[in-house]
Amino acid sequence: MMTLQGKTRIAFLLFFASHIPITLLIDGQAFFNRSFYPETLQNVVDWYAYTFKDSLMQHPVEPWFSSLVSIEVIFQLPFFFLAVYALLQQPRSPQTIRGYGQFKTLCVVYGSSTATTLVPILQHILSDEETTLSEKGILLSFYLPYLIFPVWLIIIAICNEDMFDSKKEHNE
Secondary structure, eight states, X not given: OOOSOHHHHHHHHHHHHHHHHIIIIXXXXXXXXXXXXXXXXXXXXHHHHHHTTOGGGSSSOOHHHHHHHHHIIIIIHXXXXXXXXXXXXXXXXXXOOOSSTXXXXXXXXXXXXXXXXXXXXXXXXXXXXXXXXXXXXXXXXXXXXXXXXHHHXXXXXXXXSSTTOHHHHHXX
8 A cells, every 4th residue: 555655655745745835925825814914915916816716715705614624724733844854854863753643643634624625625615606528627726736735645544553663664
């Protein structure tokens, strides 16, 4: 079964590392007061929402969506930093985060929470009568990775005793 090794490890590292600035600079605008952000970043979000017809990111943001972004900012963002740290570590170093125990539990919690928040988001996109099928497809291509990676992480955590498969790594 696949573990957080090789290309899979790199894919998750890129996913979590890229998600940190996205959460802080883009998604955070749906939670924090927009005046907190420079006008340039506000314009980026407005351009994106207008260009791709993403009604979720159009201001004012719907309260239900803002509440989902609050989960991302308050609970998921700290996990992104932990995950990047864990994925960058060398196996068997003294401060290594192991692929079992608390980290594995946090991966399941993160994955479950994120996958759950994507259900109403995807439903909203699919049922939006103001967008064409093509526009829905484009929006889904933006949002689906935030469902796929968390579900993939849950599968890795559930199917492996050690998510990093440290024994295998050291036997090669």
